[in-house]
Amino acid sequence: xxxxxxxxxxxxxxxxxxxxxxxxxxxxxxxxxxxxxxxxxxxxxxxxxxxxxxxxxxxxxxxxxxxxxxxxxxxxxxxxxxxxxxxxxxxxxxxxxxxxxxxxxxxxxxxxxxxxxxxxxxxxxxxxxxxxxxxxxxxxxxxxxxxxxxxxxxxxxxxxxxxxxxxxxxxxxxxxxxxxxxxxxxxxxxxxxxxxxxxxxxxxxxxxxxxxxxxxxxxxxxxxxxxxxxxxxxxxxxxxxxxxxxxxxxxxxxxxxxxxxxxxxxxxxxxxxxxxxxxxxxxxxxxxxxxxxxxxxxxxxxxxxxx
Numbered sequence: 001x002x003x004x005x006x007x008x009x010x011x012x013x014x015x016x017x018x019x020x021x022x023x024x025x026x027x028x029x030x031x032x033x034x035x036x037x038x039x040x041x042x043x044x045x046x047x048x049x050x051x052x053x054x055x056x057x058x059x060x061x062x063x064x065x066x067x068x069x070x071x072x073x074x075x076x077x078x079x080x081x082x083x084x085x086x087x088x089x090x091x092x093x094x095x096x097x098x099x100x101x102x103x104x105x106x107x108x109x110x111x112x113x114x115x116x117x118x119x120x121x122x123x124x125x126x127x128x129x130x131x132x133x134x135x136x137x138x139x140x141x142x143x144x145x146x147x148x149x150x151x152x153x154x155x156x157x158x159x160x161x162x163x164x165x166x167x168x169x170x171x172x173x174x175x176x177x178x179x180x181x182x183x184x185x186x187x188x189x190x191x192x193x194x195x196x197x198x199x200x201x202x203x204x205x206x207x208x209x210x211x212x213x214x215x216x217x218x219x220x221x222x223x224x225x226x227x228x229x230x231x232x233x234x235x236x237x238x239x240x241x242x243x244x245x246x247x248x249x250x251x252x253x254x255x256x257x258x259x260x261x262x263x264x265x266x267x268x269x270x271x272x273x274x275x276x277x278x279x280x281x282x283x284x285x286x287x288x289x290x291x292x293x294x295x296x297x298x299x300x301x302x303x304x305x306x307x
Contacts (some may be wrong), residue, residue: 006052007057009045009048009049010045010046010048010049012046012047012076013041013044013045013046013049014041014042014044015041017040017044017072018037018041018095019040019042020062020090020093020094020097021037021040021041021073021076021090022034022037023093024073024086024089024090024093025037025086025122027089027093028080028085028086028089028276029240030080030086030154030169030276036076037076037133039056040070040072040073040075040076043072043075044068044069044072046061047068047072051144051198055198058237064092065135067093068075069090069094069303070087070091073086073087073090073091074087080237083124087098107188108268135155144195152278153171154169154170154171154172154173154277155168155169155171155254155255155278155281156169156255157169157170157252157253157254157255157281158252158253158263159188159190159198159247159248159249159252160250160252160253161198161199161201161247161249161293162198162200162225162228163250164197164198164199165198166194166195166196166197166281167196168190168194168278169278169279169282170188170254170277170278170280170306171272171276171277171279172254172281172282172283173280173281173282174282175282175283176280176282177191177282178232178234178265178282180232180263181232181233183285185259185262185263186259186262186281186282186283187246187262187263187265187282188249188252188262188263188265188279188280188281188283188292189244189264189265189266189267189271189276189281190265190266190267190271190279191266191267191269191271191278191279192207192208192245192266192267192268193208193270194278194279195207195208195266199247200223200224200225202223203220203223203225206219206220206223206265206271207220207245207247208224213231213243213244213245214231214243216245217229217230217231217245220245225247226246228247229245229246229247230246230248230263231243231244231245231246232244232245232246232263234265242263242267245265246264246265246266247264247266248261248262248263248264249261249262249263249264253265254281254283255297256259258275259283
């Protein structure tokens with residue numbers, strides 16, 4: 001008689017599903033919503049356990065397993081821009097893990113026996129936990145830099161302009177050294193297509209026009225918000241020198257820290273390849289940022305007194 005250790009089946013599938021979902025998020029460069037991933041992994045583990053319950057053996061059919069895995073992955077990525085791409089990446093990682101399991105089975109001399117024992121979780125608790133921790137350590141070692149760019153992480157941010165707010169995803173890019181030429185404060189670089197209601201419609205139409213930034217700047221000065229806009233010089237690999245249209249925000253909140261009156265430079269093109277984030281931030285720590293603001297204010301005050 002075949003013995004199935006249901007508690008071990010649940011734990012093994014919970015750990016593996018969570019690690020696969022977490023690795024998918026890291027590779028795709030999207031925020032790690034660990035609570036949601038853990039919840040979806042728990043649902044996947046319950047499905048794996050239900051396969052062994054009386055009357056539910058039909059759940060073990062390959063089509064049912066594929067549909068269940070796709071449903072779990074789509075639920076995890078339902079708020080992302082490309083959930084089907086992320087689901088495909090999830091299945092590719094799962095396939096790679098399956099290949100590793102088959103390789104271990106060949107090394108042990110009997111693929112069928114090894115896979116069968118793993119399927120029923122007929123392994124000891126120390127081996128189970130040790131294998132799970134080892135797998136996590138390997139994934140962390142290999143993939144911990146996959147979602148980084150210039151040493152940064154993806155964070156949630158909120159931009160406020162003229163009383164309107166919008167949430168975006170920001171990559172903390174230490175290679176982004178764009179600063180305000182007046183205050184020295186770091187500048188947030190935002191895709192101009194992600195403004196989404198932050199500006200009045202007539203202002204947004206001018207900002208998103210296909211025209212040189214100097215021409216758009218002249219038109220913006222005829223609007224009520226014209227004083228908020230300025231031109232920022234920049235250079236990059238693709239453009240040795242140029243100008244970016246920038247708007248002064250009420251505040252930018254990044255990772256729980258609020259940066260008042262921060263310039264938001266509007267990029268005419270996307271700042272990410274896969275759409276995982278809409279802005280770049282090369283900001284310093286809050287204390288340094290505040291010192292820069294205070295220093296700029298002091299210079300302005302001294303200039304006013306001298307005048």
